[in-house]
Amino acid sequence: MRWVHARIHWGEPLDAVTQDLSKPAGATHLVTWPATEFDTTETDCFSVGDQIWIWQPEVGAVRFSLNEASVDAFRWPDSDPAAFRQIVTRAWLPAIYPLWGRQVLHASAIACPATGGAVAFTGSTHAGKSTTAYGVARRGAWRLVCDDTLGFSVEAGTIPLYPLPNQSRLRPASAEYYGVTGQAPETLNWPDRSVQLKTVYVLDGDEQHPAGAEFTRLRAAEALPLLLRQAYALSFELPKYNQQLMKDYLALAAGVPVYRLRYRRSFDEAEALFASIESHLASTGVACI
Numbered sequence: 001m002r003w004v005h006a007r008i009h010w011g012e013p014l015d016a017v018t019q020d021l022s023k024p025a026g027a028t029h030l031v032t033w034p035a036t037e038f039d040t041t042e043t044d045c046f047s048v049g050d051q052i053w054i055w056q057p058e059v060g061a062v063r064f065s066l067n068e069a070s071v072d073a074f075r076w077p078d079s080d081p082a083a084f085r086q087i088v089t090r091a092w093l094p095a096i097y098p099l100w101g102r103q104v105l106h107a108s109a110i111a112c113p114a115t116g117g118a119v120a121f122t123g124s125t126h127a128g129k130s131t132t133a134y135g136v137a138r139r140g141a142w143r144l145v146c147d148d149t150l151g152f153s154v155e156a157g158t159i160p161l162y163p164l165p166n167q168s169r170l171r172p173a174s175a176e177y178y179g180v181t182g183q184a185p186e187t188l189n190w191p192d193r194s195v196q197l198k199t200v201y202v203l204d205g206d207e208q209h210p211a212g213a214e215f216t217r218l219r220a221a222e223a224l225p226l227l228l229r230q231a232y233a234l235s236f237e238l239p240k241y242n243q244q245l246m247k248d249y250l251a252l253a254a255g256v257p258v259y260r261l262r263y264r265r266s267f268d269e270a271e272a273l274f275a276s277i278e279s280h281l282a283s284t285g286v287a288c289i
Contacts, residue, residue, distance in 0.1 A: 003069040006069040006071060006093060006096075007070040007205065008070075008088065009073065009271055011072055011073060013060075013079075014076055015074050015077075022159055026048060026049075027047065027048045027053075028047045028048075029045075030234065030235055031237065032277050039059075041057045041059070043056040043059075045234055046234045050065055051064065052064055052096075055222075059075070059084060060073065060074055060075035060087075061073075061074050062074070064096060064285040065152070066100070072086050089164065089165040089166060089254035093149075093164060097151055098233055098234065098244070101231075102151050102153050103245060103248045103249065104164065104231070105149075105252075106129075106150075107122035107124055107129060107148070107149075108129040108134075108146060109121070109133060109144075109145050109146045110118070110133050110143060111138055111143050111195050112288035113288075114194050114288065114289065116191065116194055117196060118197050119200075119281065119286065120196075120197060121200075121201050121203055122200060122203070123202055124230075127204070128255040129204050130148065130168070130169065131171070132175065132273070133181060134170060135178075135271075136277055139275075144168060145163070145189075146166045146167075147169055149232070152248075154247075154255075157251075159194065159255060160197075161196065168186040168188055198257075198259075198286045199257050199284065200256055200258045200261050200278070201215075201258075202259070203261055203262050203263075204261060204262045205264070205265035206264065207264065207265045209265070211262065212276070213263045213276040213277070214261070214262040215259045215260075215261055215280050218260055220253040223258035224250060226251060226260075227258070228249055231245060257284065261277075
């Protein structure tokens with residue numbers, strides 16, 4: 001299946017009858033996602049015939065098939081449409097992508113308009129992915145292309161990247177630092193050319209780290225578990241798709257330089273950090289002019 005953008009059809013809200021059918025007759029349960037700190041209900045994933053559903057009471061549902069990159073989305077009545085769109089595009093859609101043969105890494109990324117080379121910043125929640133990518137892009141040469149969700153595949157030894165619906169969303173402290181508090185999230189536009197991943201930084205920020213950034217090249221065996229921790233997947237109990245996920249992430253770890261980036265978490269050190277990243281990229285042949 002060849003595709004670039006997944007289609008999302010935003011349907012009418014679920015009706016009162018459908019709301020009660022949290023698991024229709026004949027459905028096969030796939031996985032239940034536990035409620036996060038922002039949720040009050042669990043999320044169920046199940047298949048009905050050739051369709052797969054993701055269903056969260058009080059939020060909404062999506063349905064899709066495995067042979068077409070298309071999703072039908074239905075929000076819960078009286079729920080916030082904008083909030084539902086965020087859940088679908090930033091949480092559910094990235095988990096669906098691997099079933100269509102494309103992986104999604106929990107990362108923010110910048111790309112060079114002139115070359116199509118891209119750099120990803122990944123790491124755990126609060127690692128500084130959005131803040132770092134946004135800050136390097138503001139310096140002028142690089143362009144911010146994704147925030148939190150980065151689609152990729154493996155083709156002939158390269159790692160081409162693909163867009164997901166994306167907006168730049170900074171945490172309040174970062175937004176204040178950049179002077180964009182209160183501004184609407186910025187929709188990120190994908191470059192009008194092919195984009196290839198050239199470098200990955202695994203962020204490891206610490207308020208007690210000495211001043212100055214520390215870059216350490218990781219062997220594939222070291223990089224793989226760190227990358228897998230940031231992999232989106234509907235469930236890790238679907239053997240066919242998880243085998244492909246493992247193959248693709250192994251190709252990523254072996255085919256693209258991955259660095260652990262240790263740095264001091266402080267806005268006082270931010271500009272020095274961004275300059276160090278640019279200098280490091282230039283020293284490894286990934287400069288953007």
